[in-house]
Amino acid sequence: MALPPRSPRTMASPVRRSPLASPERASPRSISDPVLPWLRSIRKALDELRRDPNNGGASHLKALVADCIEKFGSEERYRDDARLLKIWILHADEIRDFDRVFRMLEQKGICQGHALLYEAYALFLVAKGNLLEAEKVYQLGISRNAEPLDKLKKMHAMFLNHVSEIAQNARPDSKVVVSSIQGQEQSLMNPWSASTITDLLRKKDSDIKKYNGYHKSNKVYSGKISLTSLQNSSRNKVVELGNIKYHIKGCSGQGGFAQVYKAYVDGNPEDVVALKIQKPAYPWEFYMYRQLDQRVSAAERPNFGYAHKVHVFSDLSVLVCEYLSHGTLQDAINSHLVMNKLMEELLCIYYTREMLRMLETLHSAGIIHGDFKPDNLLVRYSREDLTEDKEKFKGRTGSWHDQGLCLVDWGRGIDLNLFPADVEFQGDCRTSGFRCVEMQERRTWTYQVDTYGLCVIAHMMLHGTYMSIEKKTNADGSYLYQPKSSLKRYWNVDLWKNLFSTLLNIPSNESDVPILRSLRESFEEYICSNPQLISKLKHLLIKQKASLCSA
Structure with missing residues (x-):
């Protein structure tokens, strides 16, 4: 149960406490920096509103802020500008919907490295009585090393002291929230932070x-x-x-x-x-x-x-x-795209089976790769002629043992044995196109950082593009995440639909090994169901090797 909500207006916005820009006369800077006149006007409106809150200046300020956001909010030159961030925060304050503004800024990658963004959003959540979400926002900013980091950590420490004070005087139902925050401090961390x-x-x-x-x-x-x-x-x-x-x-x-x-x-x-x-x-x-x-x-x-x-x-x-000399899975994907073609579905199925087996092996050993993308998957080819024996293919024995993929670049590897058994991570990989759903929604994660990467790679092989996802509401109010791109009718729709719907909707941060094993077996069973498929796969791999090794 959340603490009793307070109006967001009862918390002073960090922007309302600080000047947006120093007063300036018109200058050539206004030409090279077109947002300057807007900042001056907004500052003037703020000053007038402070002097006389009842003169109708609030609506004028709201209109100025909204127009400024509409005109400059998406401009590349202001993507990381702290001045415009303050305008965004004023806008969130005016429309009283910081949640939507924060999601929009995160989706567009605007000012993600500024501590002020996380400080302001956390204050907004505290004002609403949502302490758990405020804690997550502070943790997110710290995990991203938002600057100035020392100030953000100081604000976070003050927040935790505030939580402790609440704990001493809180009702029993509120103590559940407080103890949850204090417990999160022990089990939530960024596995990639320098510290x-x-x-x-x-x-x-x-x-x-x-x-x-x-x-x-x-x-x-x-x-x-x-x-x-x-x-x-x-x-x-x-x-x-x-x-x-x-x-x-x-x-x-x-x-x-x-x-x-x-x-x-x-x-x-x-x-x-x-x-x-x-x-x-x-x-x-x-x-x-x-x-x-x-x-x-x-x-x-x-x-x-x-x-x-x-x-x-x-x-x-x-x-x-x-050193492996045959290139990466990204190279294999690109070799088809340069000819305006897509990878044969059978090759996609084969490489997806290989990736599922990899993650099944890693996760069962308590290891997360953390940077699962096609650039880090080197292609391996057997030195011997590939056999069409179904059992050897299924067991990856004989010539099939040396055929497949090799996962490298372990700089973001996570050894789960070094963390508490119930650990949940909050770091953000910041790799465009490979941020799992949990990172995008500021939720905790463990194995999803790898399985989401697998889904993106499968999508790249099938469609030749990065994966965009959509969130659909089920009849029972739960959510289902799925790729926006449609599967072609002549593909193995059930096989792919099961892969994406399963891996994009793993319900918890617990071990995903049984899920990976079941999916891997379904891909294996499809290939082994028809001897002609193994024969076709063999010839596709020979053709791919000739193409990549001659490039």
Whole structure:
């Protein structure tokens, strides 16, 4: 039961307490920054309203704010502008529907990194007596490292003190709400925050030092070749690490914090590895690879990549990994799109079965990948001719054992063994197109971060586009999430409909292994139901290999 509601007007808006902009005369800035005259007018209207609340200025202010939002609210140049955020907050205050405004800002990606957004929304929720939702909003802002983070954390601490005071004087029914908030503090966290990773690495430091291939130096990297400048001109340079010379043959991938290079070990073209250079140093990924070594069976282990060793310096780290040369599942999808075609449905079914098996293996071992997308799925091809034997296909034995996918990039991996048994996460992956329903709606999650990624990939294979979802209301008032795109009549509609409706509507954060196993078996049964399908699949994979490897 919620605490007795109070009108949102009883809480002073952070915007109403602070100036929007300093008074300025007309200047050339107004031309390059067209929102300035509107800010001045709104400030003037606010000042007049404070001096005389009864002169009818409230309606004038409301109209000004609404017009300003309509004119500039969606402009790209103001997407991260704190001044316009204050106008959005005034607008939410005026229409008394902060929930809708917050959802709209989140959907459009506007000002998500500003602490003021979460502070204002939390105050609005507190004013309504909705303390549980206010706690979630504070946690969401902190998990996103909204700036200024220190101020947001201070406001959150004040909120928790306020909750504690309520607890001392609350009615028994209200104490349920308070105890829920206090309990959430123990079980809700962002598994990807720097503080969480640092704390976990500190706790596991003694174990990590014992892992085979772990090499650490407290000094900065001082090799002859600057690792941070490799991306400008890397080919044929030689990097020496631990008395081994790696001959760089080119950059095979890069992101905001890491670059990956193909390299020959001591110049041997038969011994090829991938060097992942990360700044600042990030040994967490090496830890996750060693967990895979320990907790995944030998039969399934090749599906998740290998890390041979890691060199950790005070300024950067170098992870030495297995190198696979056949491209990614994203490349396979794109190879069809460039010819204005879509991937054959049978290939989609096969790769979906492979992904379901992967997640079934990982989640049963208490591991979440956390960044499940086609760029991180390397394509594997068997060195032997694929057999059409149904049992070998189903059991992934013989030539089918080396055929499939390999999941790499474990930097966002989550080891559930390091968290309480009832843990629920609140972090946001911030990967466009791959934020699960729970992240989009600011709810807690666990395995959904992986299963939603699987659904997006399946949608990309089938439709050639990212997945958009819609929320439908059932007759009993419950909700059903499903892709907006329609399934083609000649597809296996029941198979796909079951996949999407099941994985997009998992009812709790508990283990999803039985669900994944059941879905995987349904995909296997379809392929094995007709010997001609395995034969067709074999030839499609041969054709795909020829196409990708010649590109």
